[in-house]
Amino acid sequence: MIRTGNPVISIYTEMTPNPETMKFVANKLLYPGKSIDFPEVDSAKPSPLAQELFGFPFIKAVFIASNFVTLTKTGETDWQDVIPNIRQFLKEYLEEGKTVINEDEVVVLKSEPSNAVSADDDDVVKRIKEILDNYVKPAVEMDGGAIQFRSYNEGVVNLMLQGSCSGCPSSMITLKSGIEGMMKRMIPEVREVVAEAE
Numbered sequence: 001m002i003r004t005g006n007p008v009i010s011i012y013t014e015m016t017p018n019p020e021t022m023k024f025v026a027n028k029l030l031y032p033g034k035s036i037d038f039p040e041v042d043s044a045k046p047s048p049l050a051q052e053l054f055g056f057p058f059i060k061a062v063f064i065a066s067n068f069v070t071l072t073k074t075g076e077t078d079w080q081d082v083i084p085n086i087r088q089f090l091k092e093y094l095e096e097g098k099t100v101i102n103e104d105e106v107v108v109l110k111s112e113p114s115n116a117v118s119a120d121d122d123d124v125v126k127r128i129k130e131i132l133d134n135y136v137k138p139a140v141e142m143d144g145g146a147i148q149f150r151s152y153n154e155g156v157v158n159l160m161l162q163g164s165c166s167g168c169p170s171s172m173i174t175l176k177s178g179i180e181g182m183m184k185r186m187i188p189e190v191r192e193v194v195a196e197a198e
Contacts, residue, residue: 009094011087016070016144018168020060022079023144024090025068030100035065035146037162046105049093056089058082063145063163064100070144070163124189125152131186132159136179140165147179155191157183171195 007028014023036047039061044050050062053071061072069090073079094100121129129149140147145165150158159179165171172195180193 007095009091011090011094013083013087014144016164016168017170018072018144018164020075020167021070021072021144021164022083023068023070023164024086026090026094027067028094029067030069030094031064032066035063035141035162036101036106037146037166038062038064039166046103047101048098049100052089052093053086056082056086061166063166065141065146065163068144072164072167124187125149127187128152128157128183128190131183135182140174145171147175150196155189157190157193158196159193160196 010027012025014025016023030049038044038047038050038054041051041054044054044062047062047064049069050064053059053062053069058074058077059071060074063070063072071086073082116129132147132149136147140163143164145161145163145168147165148160148162150160152158157180159175161168161171161175165174175193175195180190183190183193
């Protein structure tokens, strides 16, 4: 049998509703079943990949999920000028089998918000998390982002926007008319859904 070495990686791009972000999708799992947001270079310690991406002078934020990376650029940069370089960089990085996320470093970070239902969640919180996981997560991942549960208090659901959702002009419309409307219909106790600033 002939050993051919590392698999060939292909990277394609998808536009997101946020003009400042671009989704780079790989034919390889990067962070299976999870996502992590690096809103600035100082937060990127757990990810050697994110650290190297921040080496591009026009990259402002990095979001890594199951099989894609969403990058946020500076306003004066045109995506068409930089996409080929980023695709080539990601292709080579992944083909060389370099580390995407160092899980030990993630544990050291402050506890990340989670949509996973835990035993001490009350009934309303469990239902909120189930809606986020079953209905919201698949839709926002298609757009290169994530929405994480932060808290629920007296009818107000507090969510954190990540990836392309963070700073997206249309994210507040999605949050208010989409997510808030669905939560109010499905969970009568919910009165309002708000976004927590990073």
